[in-house]
Amino acid sequence: GESVGLHLPTLSVQEGDNSIINCAYSNSASDYFIWYKQESGKGPQFIIDIRSNMDKRQGQRVTVLLNKTVKHLSLQIAATQPGDSAVYFCAEMLNTGANSKLTFGKGITLSVRP
C-alpha cells in the first residue's frame, strides 16, 4: 500500500547549524506535499508546501526540496534555533477530487542543543 515515512525518528543538531529532515513517499502520483511542525502539547502548524511541478521552494529560513525520481522530500532549516525543537511531519496528497486526503508520516523529533 501507499505510505509516507521518515528515515529517522530523532534528529539532534547544534544551535546555529543547518538541519535537514528527510521524508520518503511511496505514491509516485502524489502531487502535493506539506511539512508541518508540532510543538509539545499543540496542534500541527503549517510550515511550507510544494507541488509536484516544482523541485524547490523557499520560505523564511526553510527550504523544501522534492526529488520525484527517488520519491524523496526534505526540509532544510537554516541556522537552527531552540524554538525549532519540535516534531516535524511530512504529508502527501494525491488529488482525486473532492475526497482527496492528506497522508501523514509518523513524524521525526528535532532536538536543538544549546
Added chain:
Amino acid sequence: NAGVTQTPKFRVLKTGQSMTLLCAQDMNHEYMYWYRQDPGMGLRLIHYSVGEGTTAKGEVPDGYNVSRLKKQNFLLGLESAAPSQTSVYFCASSYHLGTQYFGPGTRLTVL
C-alpha cells in the same frame, strides 16, 4: 481570527460513556477533518466533511460519528467510549484541497 478551536481541551471518560467533541473554525473553510494522534502512529483520519451537511469516513471511522450542521462547526461523537479511543484528537480545516489548519487538540482518556 481565532482560527480552529476545539472544546474541551481535556476529558476523562469511563468505558461506555458518551461525549461530543466540538470543533469550530472562523476562516469560512469548506473542508473540515477529525484526526486522532497516537504515539508511533502519526495522524490518522477519522471522518471528514467537504461541506455543510456532508460527511465521509476516513481511515479509522469505527466507534465515531460526526455531524456538520453548520459550515463553521464539525462535531465528533463517541457513543460508547472504549479504552482504545484514548488518544489526542485534532480537528483541522481547509479552504480547498491542500493546506489544513489544525486546532490545539483534545486529550481524551477512557478508563
